[in-house]
Amino acid sequence: MKRVLEGSHAVAEAVRLAKAQVISAYPITPQTHIVEILSDYCSTGKMKAKFLRVESEHSALASLIGAQSSGVRTFTATSSQGLALMHELLHWASGARLPIVMAEVNRALGPGWNIWVDQTDSLSQRDTGWIQFYCEDSQEVLDTTLQAYRLAEEVNLPAMVVLDAFFLSHTYEPVDIPDEKDVDRFLPPYAPKFQLDPANPCAFGQLVTPAFYMEMRHDIDRAMGLALTSFIEIEEAYARLFKRRYGVVEAVQCDDADVVFLTSGTVTGTCRLVLKALREKGEKVGILKVKLFRPSPVEQIRAALRSAKKVAVIDRNCSFGAGGIFAQEVRAALCNQPGHPLVYSYIAGIGGRDVTPELLEEIYWKTRNSEVPEKDSIWMGLQEVVHGTRRA
Amino acid sequence: MELDALDQELMYSGHTGCPGCGATIAMRFLLKALGDKTVVVMPASCWSVIAGPYPQCAVKVPLIHSAFETGGAVASGVRAALDLKGDKETTVVTWAGDGGTFDIGFQALSGAVERNEDFIYVCYDNEAYMNTGIQRSSSTPYGAWTTTTPGTDWKKLRKKNIVEALVAHRIPYAATANIAFPEDLVRKAQKAKSIKGSRFIHIFASCPTGWRIPSEMSIKIARMAVQTNIFPLYEVEDGVRYTINYKPREYLVREYFKLQGRFRHLTDKDLDEIQEMVNEDWELLLRKADAHA
Structure with missing residues (x-):
């Protein structure tokens, strides 16, 4: 079904279709339209999800680390200073191998205060172990968000879908919204490879000596390599269902x-x-x-x-x-x-x-x-x- | 104390805590009280080490280590996920030190309890950053030496009253507890478990290494903190109803201070001033308890 949507709304529709279960976010311009809609979907029951109205971006990502570790699909959105505040936990999310998906609206960093587009916020997070996609239009934003969930969950790494402030986040364009049943075929319910479970108690994220740490880090790098080939296959699967494909380049x-x-x-x-x-x-x-x-x-x-x-x-x-x-x-x-x-x-x-x-x-x-x-x-x-x- | 709570052992003996560590005693009793349907969220603290290095772990419940300032937030997320999965039975408990609670984690804690997130937040308080080598925190008491309050620059500021800060959020339950009063500690943890919403337990846990005391004095000194009214045992329900659990004063503060190397530099005049402060805080607590009696 085609609808005329903002880039922000395209993100929100994708997250609804992905059936994210815990959403946690803190307001920052120009990300707010994404989370306003999702907050409404959670309140009205259009999504069976819990929206955590946390007191900072740092806590937004921290709470998703807790939620995703407990075995549910999660989402957050942020921008600029908010992403910079999350920096520590960006590393934590990838180190803990959590497939959290985030929409990041590219906005300039202060000072001076500037709410307009600039990529330095997301690019300065390039070494945090997050998959990063840069999108050109609202349709690509919607499609990529759905693909990001499947890819992140396949390789157990977090993924960031990046869109330009205002030129994309606040610009209305016709967007084809896929049918929920088709999306369900593309993206089945989240099947965690590990989770906090009193029936099978495990410790996550504990002290790791030099005897093991390096292999764990190598594994993250290997998963990143896998993500490239996996994404190409995921795009194939998506194109078969929805007739759209963008390519890694x-x-x-x-x-x-x-x-x-x-x-x-x-x-x-x-x-x-x-x-x-x-x-x-x-x-x-x-x-x-x-x-x-x-x-x-x-x-x-x-x-x-x-x-x-x-x-x-x-x-x-x-x-x-x-x-x-x-x-x-x-x-x-x-x-x-x-x-x-x-x-x-x-x-x-x-x-x-x-x-x-x-x-x-x-x-x-x-x-x-x-x-x-x-x-x-x-x-x-x-x-x-x-x-x-x-x-x- | 209920026998079954005492019998249940959810902590292994092979932890890596120092001899006489109050924080390990506190964890042992807390887990006895809460049982095995518990998830522990653990921001950076001595316990990040005490729990043991990969691939070992000293507790028999699911445990998620987390960044220093995230105790309130990670627990919020764990609870949200368990609720969505229909698991209402499991208790979520954050286990943080005084640094992770009073200082760097205070924002996330305040945010979580303002939202009345359904979890128990436990602060085990050894009154400084002990894991990093005894640096002062906002929980370090007036008069104490630490490596960042050395020599004549000993701490000349009062300890932050964290329970009152939590009470000001009008949370359903806030309580103090002490490793030298295990029945009281277990009762409070079980009471907290039976209540919905944000619950806070502040456990006084001595640190022989940081306090410059012999390890065999760990329990005695923790007990004296209550018996001097320095660390009163009390509970506050819904932010208004105060109950003091232990009243008789058996020691003057100087007797407690004299036993600890961290207070060795204090003069009689300093100790008199500290006695005044403790008296003043105690009177204030009595007035609050009386007001709601």
Whole structure:
């Protein structure tokens, strides 16, 4: 059934269809529309779930760690400062091998206060052992959330479905909502591999000496590797039922492209327009959209870029002192490939600034006309700032 | 005390606590009282070590270790999940030290009891961060030496009154208990088990290592904390009805202080001042109990 939904509502519909059993969240703009709807579904009985109205994001994730360890399917949603506050427990959730699913609305971190889109919040959690998906539109948000549950539960790792603040979370689009019976076929009830059970008492998360800890950590890394192949199979199963597939990456006209834009999130949509306009002018240009960030789809990135001469990475984020984070990942994926394309790193749209078609075209021409990439990421669309001036 | 409660042993002898550790005695009696249909939530504390390293465990009930500040929140989630699975029988109990309760875990605890989450929160109180090597907490009493209140910089601030802070949330049940009064401890744990909503038990648990006392004095000194009115045994129902469980004063505070290395530096004048503070707190408690008698 098609309905016109916000990205936030698409998340909520997916969580309803996934039959999450314990939901715990703390309000933060622009995540609130997700949890408002879910709170209503729990109160009215539309979902057979308990909604915990906790006093912080830290407690939101802590309570889900308790709930998931007790054998039920869980959900939370957050953004920016909230995700940063959860940081300790992000590590805990993956270390405890709990398949918690979270929607994370990309928002800038303070100070100064800024509620608009920026990916630095989620990307700075890249080493926490969470699977991370970046979505382009509301349909993808809904589909990915359902897939995230199946994947997380298969490999026993938590998963984060990431969507852009406002451009996606608060934008209405037509979304096909799958039939509940079909979703039940795709995602059966949660069957925990372990749980707190007085009939079979076990200790979880206890002291681990150097004699065992390293193997446990290696196991998490192995599960991440498995997640990549599992996700490809899960997408197949999903496509058979619902006729939609996105891929861990999506290569658009990359085969004959000299310059490939590498994008994530809603910038991809704008970039598709720019691609069309440039192709009409006879430019050999493509797009590589990265949907799965963790585990890193190294082989897929290498394959998509095998014939490109240059890749222009658009980062709506920055690791201060090291530049755009997707650019670093792409360099890491390519560096051992002989004759790999040159990697151009651009930072754009920080703190909710628009990434316009004009800006993307400018990036294209800059890349095409350059012989060697700059050492540092190039910040696009900066205004001139005069430091240290005094009032007359 | 009921015999069956005494007979039931849910803690193994192979734990890794120090000799004379009050926290192990407290756990043993608590589990006797609550029985095997119990899930323990355990934020970081001495007990993170005492419970034993993987693949061993010193208790015979399901146990989930958790991050330091999450005792209230993890228990909320465990309870929610058990309720959804239709398990109304299992008791959820958080077991935290004074650091995890008075300090870093206070927000999650306050949040959970404001929501009146259906679980028992037990704080075993040894009056400092003992696992990390005796650092002061907001539970460390006035006058005490710790490694972060050394020399003449001994703690000159009062201990936080955690029970009154919980009582202010108007929870159904809050009580103090002490390892030297096991019948009282078991009765309170069983009473807590029979009540719905948020319940809080504050157990005084001596620490020979941190208090600089011989291990064989662990119980005697814990008992003297009650007998000096330093740690009164009492219960508060619904945030208003106070019952004091033990009244006769048998020692002056100086007799309790003189036995412990952590108070060795205190002068007679300091001890007189502390006696005044203890008297004042006791009078205040008596007035609250009388007001609701």
